[in-house]
Amino acid sequence: MKIALLGNPNTGKSSVFNLITGLRQQVGNFPGVTVEKKTGTLQIDGNTHTLIDFPGTYSLYPRSKDEQVVYSVLSNEDAEDYPDVVVVVVDQSNLERNLFLFSQIYDLGLPTILVLNMTDLAQRNGLSVDADKLKTFFPAAHIVSTNARVGMGKERLMTSIADMAQAAPERRTPIPLCPIDDVTCQEQEAASRYTFIHQVIDSSVLRIDKEKKAAVSSLDRLFVHPVFGYIIFAAILFVVFQFIFAFAVIPMDLIDTGFAEFAGWLSLSMPKGVFSDLICQGIIPGIGGVLVFVPQIALLFFFISILEETGYLSRVVFIMDRLMRPLGLNGKSVVPLMSSVACAIPGVMATRTIADWKERMITILVAPLMSCSARIPVYTLLIALVIPKTRILGVFNLQGLVLFGLYTLGLVAALLVAALLKFILKSRDKGFLMLELPSFKSPRWGNVGITVWEKVKVFILDAGKVILAISILLWALATYGPSESMKKNIAKAKKESKELHLSKEQAQQHVASAKMESSYIGQLGHFIEPAIQPLGYDWKIGISLITSFAAREVFVGSLSTIYAVNETDDVNKRLIDKMRAEKRSDGTKVYTLAAGASLMVFYVFAMQCMATLAVVKRETNSWKWPLIQIGFMGALAYFGAMITFHILS
Amino acid sequence: MSAKLSEIKNGNCATVTSIEDSSIRLKLMEMGLLPGKAVTVLFRAPLGDPIAIDVNGFVLSLRLDEASLILVEEPSLAIA
Numbered sequence: 001m002k003i004a005l006l007g008n009p010n011t012g013k014s015s016v017f018n019l020i021t022g023l024r025q026q027v028g029n030f031p032g033v034t035v036e037k038k039t040g041t042l043q044i045d046g047n048t049h050t051l052i053d054f055p056g057t058y059s060l061y062p063r064s065k066d067e068q069v070v071y072s073v074l075s076n077e078d079a080e081d082y083p084d085v086v087v088v089v090v091d092q093s094n095l096e097r098n099l100f101l102f103s104q105i106y107d108l109g110l111p112t113i114l115v116l117n118m119t120d121l122a123q124r125n126g127l128s129v130d131a132d133k134l135k136t137f138f139p140a141a142h143i144v145s146t147n148a149r150v151g152m153g154k155e156r157l158m159t160s161i162a163d164m165a166q167a168a169p170e171r172r173t174p175i176p177l178c179p180i181d182d183v184t185c186q187e188q189e190a191a192s193r194y195t196f197i198h199q200v201i202d203s204s205v206l207r208i209d210k211e212k213k214a215a216v217s218s219l220d221r222l223f224v225h226p227v228f229g230y231i232i233f234a235a236i237l238f239v240v241f242q243f244i245f246a247f248a249v250i251p252m253d254l255i256d257t258g259f260a261e262f263a264g265w266l267s268l269s270m271p272k273g274v275f276s277d278l279i280c281q282g283i284i285p286g287i288g289g290v291l292v293f294v295p296q297i298a299l300l301f302f303f304i305s306i307l308e309e310t311g312y313l314s315r316v317v318f319i320m321d322r323l324m325r326p327l328g329l330n331g332k333s334v335v336p337l338m339s340s341v342a343c344a345i346p347g348v349m350a351t352r353t354i355a356d357w358k359e360r361m362i363t364i365l366v367a368p369l370m371s372c373s374a375r376i377p378v379y380t381l382l383i384a385l386v387i388p389k390t391r392i393l394g395v396f397n398l399q400g401l402v403l404f405g406l407y408t409l410g411l412v413a414a415l416l417v418a419a420l421l422k423f424i425l426k427s428r429d430k431g432f433l434m435l436e437l438p439s440f441k442s443p444r445w446g447n448v449g450i451t452v453w454e455k456v457k458v459f460i461l462d463a464g465k466v467i468l469a470i471s472i473l474l475w476a477l478a479t480y481g482p483s484e485s486m487k488k489n490i491a492k493a494k495k496e497s498k499e500l501h502l503s504k505e506q507a508q509q510h511v512a513s514a515k516m517e518s519s520y521i522g523q524l525g526h527f528i529e530p531a532i533q534p535l536g537y538d539w540k541i542g543i544s545l546i547t548s549f550a551a552r553e554v555f556v557g558s559l560s561t562i563y564a565v566n567e568t569d570d571v572n573k574r575l576i577d578k579m580r581a582e583k584r585s586d587g588t589k590v591y592t593l594a595a596g597a598s599l600m601v602f603y604v605f606a607m608q609c610m611a612t613l614a615v616v617k618r619e620t621n622s623w624k625w626p627l628i629q630i631g632f633m634g635a636l637a638y639f640g641a642m643i644t645f646h647i648l649s
Numbered sequence: 650m651s652a653k654l655s656e657i658k659n660g661n662c663a664t665v666t667s668i669e670d671s672s673i674r675l676k677l678m679e680m681g682l683l684p685g686k687a688v689t690v691l692f693r694a695p696l697g698d699p700i701a702i703d704v705n706g707f708v709l710s711l712r713l714d715e716a717s718l719i720l721v722e723e724p725s726l727a728i729a
Contacts, residue, residue, distance in 0.1 A: 093706060096681060097681045
């Protein structure tokens with residue numbers, strides 16, 4: 001049996017879903033659209049039923065592309081997800097508006113279960129709902145009351161579903177919906193429906209406290225305060241980022257070293273050859289490269305879902321909306337953009353809450369311009385290399401100022417590009433806010449945990465494939481090359497090592513460096529040299545630019561290989577020494593202030609992250625947007641770096 | 650006294666009289682904003698936009714240009 005779960009946003013629909021399916025859930029998309037479809041299974045009397053969670057809506061008539069799924073599935077009996085039974089979750093404390101959607105669904109004639117949720121909130125608001133009276137208006141519906149947040153009412157709901165499975169009520173003759181584009185019909189329907197609902201409410205809702213007046217909660221006074229509102233938001237962000245930077249590093253390092261050691265151990269125990277190299281140098285580091293993002297994704301969604309569950313997030317949207325609007329963004333863009341300062345992947349994944357297509361696309365497109373944590377190793381290396389350790393005005397550390405400037409540059413670029421995209425992207429609908437500010441609640445840890453689990457799973461399963469494929473490709477390009485010239489170069493490096501009486505370790509590094517040089521990527525580095533010369537780079541930097549397409553921090557590792565620096569001890573310092581000494585054929589330094597600054601600007605703008613690319617592909621359901629993103633970010637990086645180089649040299 | 654919802658001061662109550670024809674009229678109606686509905690303006694965001702209103706116990710936020718489509722009647726103050 002297929003069961004559809006429907007309801008208004010903020011009615012505890014997902015709590016009901018988690019309550020009856022537990023962890024037996026899958027996340028996918030509705031056919032043909034990028035609307036998240038959660039399905040879960042439940043076992044009743046040995047039979048398995050599928051529960052499909054539809055997006056929360058206020059009406060069957062969609063107000064955004066995403067909500068269209070509900071209308072198109074329920075109005076078409078041949079649709080893949082057309083249900084046998086419908087479960088509608090309503091918030092008892094807010095019955096009038098909730099019954100609007102319910103009565104629309106009831107009129108479809110499908111067997112319907114009405115879940116009266118949030119019993120506690122209704123009581124707190126001085127309301128009590130008479131289920132028997134309510135049933136006289138909807139005689140064919142089963143009515144169940146629950147308080148899903150505390151796990152109350154699970155048995156009642158399961159029994160009701162079991163009854164439906166055993167002897168589903170006859171389908172009633174449906175009252176047809178208005179055509180999707182006939183607004184006049186829909187407006188008339190809305191007016192007459194509310195007239196009917198007022199009768200229902202008058203007879204079945206008992207208002208214990210008749211004179212309860214609408215009041216502003218003291219929390220809201222604080223959260224939307226013109227000064228404290230922003231201070232609190234900034235403080236919360238500060239704490240969240242402290243946590244992420246302090247704690248994500250530990251599991252990330254463990255994953256990094258764990259996979260490196262495992263690959264090292266395996267390569268010793270496997271017979272030498274191409275197959276062993278593919279596994280130990282291509283596949284295992286590739287999987288490690290996927291998993292290394294998991295701690296940041298998990299931690300960010302842990303915090304985001306707590307803020308969402310408590311109702312605080314909608315207050316952030318409320319105070320930020322006016323500031324973001326001139327940029328073609330929405331108050332809801334703030335959290336994805338802020339998350340991108342840690343990592344653009346969870347940032348892009350968090351844009352699902354933005355209902356308006358255009359505002360969501362702009363947010364996704366500019367999110368990777370925010371400087372993420374993977375840029376830090378690149379920035380610190382380059383700053384230490386070309387920016388002197390002096391103080392400005394006696395207090396400001398110049399290196400710190402430059403780092404701050406790079407972050408600011410990314411933020412400003414993101415906002416300017418957003419403002420530009422506002423005019424470029426075409427959208428039929430006018431963006432609107434019309435956001436409900438739910439009452440404050442304490443978070444349900446079960447829901448938080450499930451959200452984190454799902455986001456991680458989606459990332460590993462969907463984006464992981466693309467990341468793994470690209471990293472294997474990059475490995476192959478860096479390992480293999482035209483065999484003749486490769487052999488010649490390796491032999492030459494070995495001979496040189498002997499002549500120079502290098503230690504065994506130094507000789508190995510020297511050979512590795514020669515190997516990289518003559519690999520396909522090395523050749524590619526030479527090939528693009530004319531194109532990157534105007535930015536102040538040589539072919540060695542070119543190689544690192546190509547390899548760090550996998551992830552920005554690879555830039556540092558790549559340079560270490562090229563300059564044959566031992567990776568084990570104090571890489572940065574020794575790498576910096578080598579880079580300082582690096583000369584062009586005409587005897588001038590490679591890493592001048594101009595070239596270093598040009599590289600910094602390049603890394604602020606360039607889309608050097610295949611994981612983000614894979615996630616954008618998943619979230620937009622096409623390769624078009626990630627390709628556009630590579631294009632415009634690449635152009636920004638190229639010309640930004642060129643201008644920087646010419647100004648400074 | 651008739652006015653736009655966007656002009657109502659914080660804490661004041663008003664009754665919806667009509668909604669101007671627009672692309673979001675249907676959506677406002679579906680949220681329960683129909684002629685005859687009494688709403689209270691609760692608070693405004695720092696720049697005065699959006700505003701938050703109480704509709705029957707739930708808090709709805711509307712951008713100013715959305716709220717200005719809603720025409721309301723403010724209960725006239727009895728002058729003693």
